[in-house]
Amino acid sequence: MAKISELLPRSAIVLDLQSKEKFEVISELVRPLLATGAITDEAEFVSAIVRRENMESTGIGLGVAIPHARTKAVASIVLAFGRSDSGVDFSSLDGKPSHLIFLIAAPEEQKTEYIMTLARLSKLLRKDEVRIGLNKAGSPDDIARVILQHES
Amino acid sequence: MERILLYVEDTPGMPAAVAWALKLAKGMSCRIIALAVIDPAAPRRRDAPTSDIEERAWGLLYEIEDDAFQQNVRISLLLEPGEPLPRLISLSSSYDAELIVASADCRLTTSELVRQSSRPVVFVK
Secondary structure (H helix, E strand, O other): HHHHHHOOHHHHEEEOOOOOHHHHHHHHHHHHHHHHOOOOOOHHHHHHHHHHHHHHHOEEOEEEOOOEEOOOEEEEOEEEEEEEEOOOOOOOOOOOOOEEEEEEEEOOHHHHHHHHHHHHHHHHHHHHHHHHHHHHOOOHHHHHHHHHHHHO | OOOEEEOOOOOOOOHHHHHHHHHHHHOOEEEEOOOOOEEOOOOEEEOOOOOHHHHHHHHHHHHHHHHHHHHHEEEEEEEEEOOOOHHHHHHHHHHOOEEEEEOOOOOOOOHHHHHHHOEEEEEEO
């Protein structure tokens, strides 16, 4: 199974998210993924993500959110990352805004890989040193390095 | 009823508890809070470090989330460190859950949970 760092293209790392609202943030993160070819139908993918966001709180607390969807509009598992200084409301149970946002797109038929990717990323992001590293990182390469360094 | 707290453990009976909680939540249009608690002090096998236990717990939570999504049930996930019974009781109060659902084969002392909880508890077989 691919590592988190291998699923996150440098081109899909946004260090300074401009959007303040969660669905705008999601669109901002989907945009760079279109160029990778992993998302084959933008409208269908965004619709799947929005449907999930309306059913679930993908904010997992500690300033982290992981919006995600598994749909036919995705050809292969891919991640995007965005950082927001002001924070975005992802309806976290702890009531706090999310500053570190990872978006996961997965093909419909890859349920096991999708669940494993979500689980590994959630575990990773609960580590204080990972969140501190991601908050301090000055470039997409730094972000990739932080993730790679802490992946087991 | 607005919120059901589903206590999640990796036991053979868990799928039945999940199915029961999802059916109830769907019928009553309420939200599930799926909670897994990792006890750092619990004895564990040498080949199962804490990080693997945590990853497995997240995996269980996301499997439940995916099932809930397919059934149009609203859900929030929660993974907390600590001693399971006190954390469960404390969080059921913090999140104002109106019902606790757990598997009948969960590792909690069920009589203690019923005695200490101010919320009704359902154990599913």
